Amino acid sequence: MPRTPTITIPDLTGQLAVVTGASDGIGFVIATHLVRAGAEVIMPVRNAAKGAGAADAIRAKVQGAVITTRSLDLSSLDSVAALTTELAAEGRPINILINNAGVMNPPHRQTTPDGFEIQFGTNHLGHFALSLGLLPLLRDGKARVTHQTSIAARSGDMTWDDLNAEASYDSMKAYTQSKIAVGLFARALDARSRAGGWGITSNLSHPGVSPTNLLAAQPGIGRPSDTRELRLIRLLSKMGVAGTPDSAALPALLAATGEGSHGDQFFGPKRLIGGPPVEQKLWSSLASVDDVQRVWEVSERLVGARFAA
Numbered sequence: 001m002p003r004t005p006t007i008t009i010p011d012l013t014g015q016l017a018v019v020t021g022a023s024d025g026i027g028f029v030i031a032t033h034l035v036r037a038g039a040e041v042i043m044p045v046r047n048a049a050k051g052a053g054a055a056d057a058i059r060a061k062v063q064g065a066v067i068t069t070r071s072l073d074l075s076s077l078d079s080v081a082a083l084t085t086e087l088a089a090e091g092r093p094i095n096i097l098i099n100n101a102g103v104m105n106p107p108h109r110q111t112t113p114d115g116f117e118i119q120f121g122t123n124h125l126g127h128f129a130l131s132l133g134l135l136p137l138l139r140d141g142k143a144r145v146t147h148q149t150s151i152a153a154r155s156g157d158m159t160w161d162d163l164n165a166e167a168s169y170d171s172m173k174a175y176t177q178s179k180i181a182v183g184l185f186a187r188a189l190d191a192r193s194r195a196g197g198w199g200i201t202s203n204l205s206h207p208g209v210s211p212t213n214l215l216a217a218q219p220g221i222g223r224p225s226d227t228r229e230l231r232l233i234r235l236l237s238k239m240g241v242a243g244t245p246d247s248a249a250l251p252a253l254l255a256a257t258g259e260g261s262h263g264d265q266f267f268g269p270k271r272l273i274g275g276p277p278v279e280q281k282l283w284s285s286l287a288s289v290d291d292v293q294r295v296w297e298v299s300e301r302l303v304g305a306r307f308a309a
Contacts, residue, residue, distance in 0.1 A: 021101025074126030084133025
């Protein structure tokens with residue numbers, strides 16, 4: 001099996017990081033690297049038992065690790081508001097935020113408790129609301145924010161008049177749109193930070209292709225068994241064609257901690273589906289300045305005044 005690429009992560013002692021989707025897969029690897037570099041990590045998780053197990057596993061790997069879990073269901077704006085209110089009350093500046101969690105390809109159209117198509121509502125709007133809810137703490141910490149998109153977003157566009165896929169639903173198209181929205185928001189946050197002097201840098205990353213739980217059995221969204229695509233990805237990963245969770249975590253870590261990471265940048269594996277992490281040319285689907293502005297305005301309207309910047 002090919003060797004996993006590596007990057008150099010600076011000393012993060014004294015820094016506070018928040019990583020979504022860290023109870024398994026890529027997010028677990030990201031959290032482990034950050035803890036190993038000295039950061040304190042908060043893992044917001046939907047499944048408390050799974051999150052506690054992941055935190056214990058990281059403590060077993062890293063002596064002296066400081067890592068805690070908090071409750072968060074990104075598909076629920078009430079849950080997002082509860083977490084941001086809790087962290088705001090504690091008042092600790094956040095230095096790193098990695099918006100990594102996601103849901104992919106449910107077998108039929110589903111909606112969040114707030115009525116949004118579940119992929120758009122979770123992957124984009126949940127992280128949008130989380131980032132805005134944490135904005136004062138991110139500003140205090142001069143945070144580096146990283147948003148995880150997908151190679152699905154390299155083509156396609158936003159269906160602005162049907163964001164919730166009510167008129168026409170295709171699971172993969174809805175996933176693609178959610179990840180394009182993630183990328184546009186990453187750029188919008190950096191632009192607004194620069195214009196407003198917030199001190200936040202916002203970057204975008206994609207992990208390539210690796211065998212994670214995105215396409216695994218998830219009864220909660222109506223998927224009783226692993227998909228055929230996941231079985232193929234596992235084979236390609238073993239052959240060294242696709243990545244592994246260890247290698248797929250590196251672009252986000254480079255975006256969040258690398259010396260050459262300064263905002264409005266895009267990082268991913270050297271090959272589209274795998275390889276060492278490098279800065280990449282922005283995909284055309286994410287290039288429109290008008291779309292960057294529009295995604296912020298539309299999203300702010302959808303999530304409501306309690307998450308306004």
